[in-house]
Amino acid sequence: MKQLSILLAACIGSFLLGAFIKTDDSQKPITADMVEVAAHIVGLDFTAAERDSMLGNLNNARLNYEALRKIDLPNDIAPALYFNPLPAGFRMSTGPSSFKASALGNVTLPANRDDLAFYTVGQLGQLIRSKQISSVELTQFFLNRLKTYDPKLHCVITLTEELALSQAKRADAELKAGKYRGPLHGIPYGAKDLLATKGYKTTWGAEPYKDQTIDIDATVIQKLEVAGAVLCAKMTLGALAMGDVWFGGMTRNPWNLTSGSSGSSAGSASSVSAGLLPFAIGTETLGSIVSPSTICGTTGLRPTFGRVSRHGAMALSWSMDKIGPITRSVEDCALVFNAIYGPDGHDPTVMAAPFRYAPMASIKGMRIGYVKKAFESSYPNRANDSLTLQTLRNLGAELVPFDLPTGVPANRISFLLSAEAAASFDELTRSGRDDQLARQAKNAWPNTFRSSRFIPAVEYLQANRARTKLINEMAAQLKEARLDVYVSPTYAGGNLALTNLTGHPCVVLPNGFSKQNTPTSITFLGQLFEEGKVLAVAKAYQDATQWHKKHPTFQ
DSSP: OHHHHHHHHHHIIIIISOOSSOOTGGGSOOOHHHHHHHHHHTTOOOOHHHHHHHHHHHHHHHHHHHHHTTSOOOTTOOOSOOOOOOOTTOOOOOSOOEEOOOOOOOOOOOSSGGGGGGOOHHHHHHHHHTTSSOHHHHHHHHHHHHHHHHHHHOOEEEEOHHHHHHHHHHHHHHHHTTOOOOTTTTOEEEEETTBOOTTSBOOTTOGGGTTOBOSSOOHHHHHHHHTTOEEEEEEOOSTTTSSSEETTEEOEETTEEEEEOOSSSHHHHHHHHTTSOSOEEEEESSSTTHHHHHHHTOEEEEOOTTSBOOTTBOOSOTTTOEEEEEESSHHHHHHHHHHHOBOOSSOTTOOOOOOEEOOOSOOTTOEEEEEHHHHHSOOTTHHHHHHHHHHHHHTTOEEEEEOOOOSSOHHHHTHHHHHHHHHHTHHHHHHTGGGGSSOOSTTSHHHHHHHGGGSOHHHHHHHHHHHHHHHHHHHHHHHHHTOSEEEEESSGGGHHHHHHHHTOOEEEEEEEEOTTSOEEEEEEEESTTOHHHHHHHHHHHHHTOOGGGOOOOOO
16 A cells, blocks of 8 residues: 555656656656556556556656646637537527617616615616716715725725726716717626736736736726726635635625625625625636525626637636626626627637527516426425426416436536636646645645646546537427526526536526525526527516515625
């Protein structure tokens, strides 16, 4: 046993890793004994002759790895392999985009100005357009709330006050001159601090990068500026997009200040929930919009993979990262998404597809799928989710049982994320600076990055082939059931991991409260690039409830 441990250590230091820190031992030739131990790690067995035959290739390969590590590969350089979520035979929608917002009626300033904190984007836009309030006044209002309540919530990394007031003044001047940019004109917002913003730090929430500046504006930041939105703050995220712990502490849930807000879009969800901002931008790789939106009681849109450019955003997983809005209501998500989707010439994964949105007068007679096995399983939010299904029935929807594909277990190929994340932060691992991260538990990034060095390239590619199979099976299931939209428990049944791998869009919104008096959620999903349909159905459900109008009283 002792001999095996010694061999394993040698294997780790000299073969698979090429050594994080160069030592004399790491330069010694790879031996057949090392190959035997390495083979056990990846579940293979070779004969003595086969192991001996590999040595030349393996020693040459290590030289290649060492040469490769001398090439500067910053986080913004993507692999020359682009993920495509389209199943075989997929036909992209064509034609123009269209957008129709709901009629808001007469929107007036509240007698108590503090009530503005929980107005929707649409309502605030109406107040600005009708000149009942200026963008500068509104911006100062939200900046003051951010300053007042951030010490309790820890949701802000950097206030962009100078930029915000400059953008707000421009918005007011343009409106006075008769130029109106649309429903986001003059509306304050926050951006997850993995989106580069010229003139301000972009910290990725992590100690090794807390003084980092990136001298560009991410495409999403640029598009929101064109839409007239006002950037007030860079919001917290769990370090390197995991959880709610960042270099300044833990972002808090406004519904329970003793607990975290979940993540990794921690500050985006916490701030919107608390009425510190009308909307914020989050990102999702494997639940980072869905999870904090659930915990904080906000509404979030995770768009189709390939809908929103990630140019200027920290890369965690090139084949899974997605950017979307976190808001108070479904229609607010639609308003923000309408400003940020579409190709930009920088992110080659973004596809041109129309976005068509209009509220539905009724969903009576509409076929809406529900993940039957998931809803019938035993899980914490089953009671609230059952009431959601009943609400849809009461609205006249035809609920159709739907089963997720089972041919490829999503949890067995989700190591794709770990492999890509380890590559994204290869230099951090090899330099040893990963020790600076606050979280060092077995399930935290430093250990995941190290462990992922042992994922063989062959298995990574095999997992991607299985992913192709999963994509095609999902398309076949939806086609057979004749569904454009389906509903799923947010966590139960495996839908969250599966659809993050297939790239399908979802809208997550509150549907009640837990026994701990924290919000719960339900998830609506749809076909690739059909965010408009998912948003319209989700809005019909949300309009029949009051959960999104509940607000925390954490003051």
